[in-house]
Amino acid sequence: MGLILSGVQPTGNLHLGNYLGAIKNWVKLQNEHECLFMLADLHAITVHQDPAELRENVLKVAALYVACGIDPKKSVIFNQSRVSGHAELAWVLGCNTPLGWLNRMTQFKDKSGNDREKAGLGLYAYPVLMAADILLYNATHVPVGDDQKQHLELARDIAGAFNRNFKTEFFTIPEPLIQKTGARVMSLTDYTSKMSKSDPSEYSRINLTDDNDIIRNKAKKAKTDSIAEVTYEPEARPDVANLINLISVLTEKTPQAVAAELAGKKSSDLKTMLADSLIAVVEPVRTKYLELMNDRIMLMKILDEGAAKAGRIAGANFSKVKEIVGFI
Ligand code: TYM
Numbered sequence: 001m002g003l004i005l006s007g008v009q010p011t012g013n014l015h016l017g018n019y020l021g022a023i024k025n026w027v028k029l030q031n032e033h034e035c036l037f038m039l040a041d042l043h044a045i046t047v048h049q050d051p052a053e054l055r056e057n058v059l060k061v062a063a064l065y066v067a068c069g070i071d072p073k074k075s076v077i078f079n080q081s082r083v084s085g086h087a088e089l090a091w092v093l094g095c096n097t098p099l100g101w102l103n104r105m106t107q108f109k110d111k112s113g114n115d116r117e118k119a120g121l122g123l124y125a126y127p128v129l130m131a132a133d134i135l136l137y138n139a140t141h142v143p144v145g146d147d148q149k150q151h152l153e154l155a156r157d158i159a160g161a162f163n164r165n166f167k168t169e170f171f172t173i174p175e176p177l178i179q180k181t182g183a184r185v186m187s188l189t190d191y192t193s194k195m196s197k198s199d200p201s202e203y204s205r206i207n208l209t210d211d212n213d214i215i216r217n218k219a220k221k222a223k224t225d226s227i228a229e230v231t232y233e234p235e236a237r238p239d240v241a242n243l244i245n246l247i248s249v250l251t252e253k254t255p256q257a258v259a260a261e262l263a264g265k266k267s268s269d270l271k272t273m274l275a276d277s278l279i280a281v282v283e284p285v286r287t288k289y290l291e292l293m294n295d296r297i298m299l300m301k302i303l304d305e306g307a308a309k310a311g312r313i314a315g316a317n318f319s320k321v322k323e324i325v326g327f328i
Pocket residue numbers: 005006007008009010017018019020021022040043129130133134142143144145146147148182183184185186194195196
């Protein structure tokens with residue numbers, strides 16, 4: 001493995017899906033590899049953001065990265081808008097991306113809703129910017145959750161198209177790193193939809209900043225079914241299986257082992273076990289996060305140093321791209 005890059009959009013809180021699907025894996029990877037972890041603020045503004053809130057959210061997410069275990073001494077933490085190469089390379093790549101490829105992106109279809117004419121160009125071009133994020137550093141591996149798979153495939157296609165068009169092998173074709181468990185954490189209230197920041201119901205997700213009372217309350221309201229006794233039957237009892245699966249990812253036990261512990265017990269016991277396993281993971285992150293948010297100068301310093309380091313790698317690579325494309 002060469003260089004690793006990934007990122008999260010700093011729009012509001014991070015939730016457990018972001019942690020279990022992506023960040024938890026980053027923490028392991030940083031011990032063995034050169035890693036860059038971005039706060040994708042350019043991606044965030046594809047949907048209007050209040051400027052003061054965006055500033056606050058960038059600091060919050062930086063604090064959450066560190067609270068989750070990303071060590072700024074080992075990994076580069078930076079916000080995307082500080083390195084101009086992201087937007088510049090996105091333009092060059094956009095000129096090598098057929099519209100047909102972008103029209104296939106399911107996330108754009110979901111996010112633009114019924115009134116596609118009103119969706120912004122940024123939302124449409126979003127996956128090209130994501131390709132630029134990765135290719136700007138010639139990252140070899142990109143650790144993400146399952147929902148980013150299609151964007152990663154597009155990044156690979158765009159790298160290939162650029163290389164072909166300019167008869168070069170400059171861009172590395174990046175590989176996705178998607179975990180076997182936790183890559184798709186589902187909503188607590190609907191086993192068919194993924195846990196997401198944009199779900200209107202707060203009860204659908206666990207935020208990494210939720211306190212223990214909120215977590216217990218959300219676990220209590222999580223969806224089960226009308227059968228009293230807990231069993232693990234994903235086909236017949238998907239709501240109960242969804243909660244058992246989540247406990248399994250949180251505790252790193254198999255779903256069968258979790259179900260065995262709950263044999264003969266009731267759904268209220270399942271919910272207590274869910275709350276306990278959630279708190280065991282979220283509480284230490286939240287505690288550290290609250291501590292870090294008291295030291296904004298230190299957070300700004302992490303972002304300053306990160307932007308400088310990322311900028312050096314990006315600058316060297318983008319100069320090469322300009323040469324390949326024919327810019328003087
Ligand atoms: P974002 O901010 O939507 O999500 C950040 C990371 O969390 C993962 N994730 C999940 N994993 C499991 N279960 C879930 N329910 C769940 N929800 C989210 C995502 O897969 C992702 O890994 N476009 C990206 C940010 C980005 C990026 C990049 C990522 C911008 N440039 C370059 C990698 C490389 C996004 O919006 O992620």
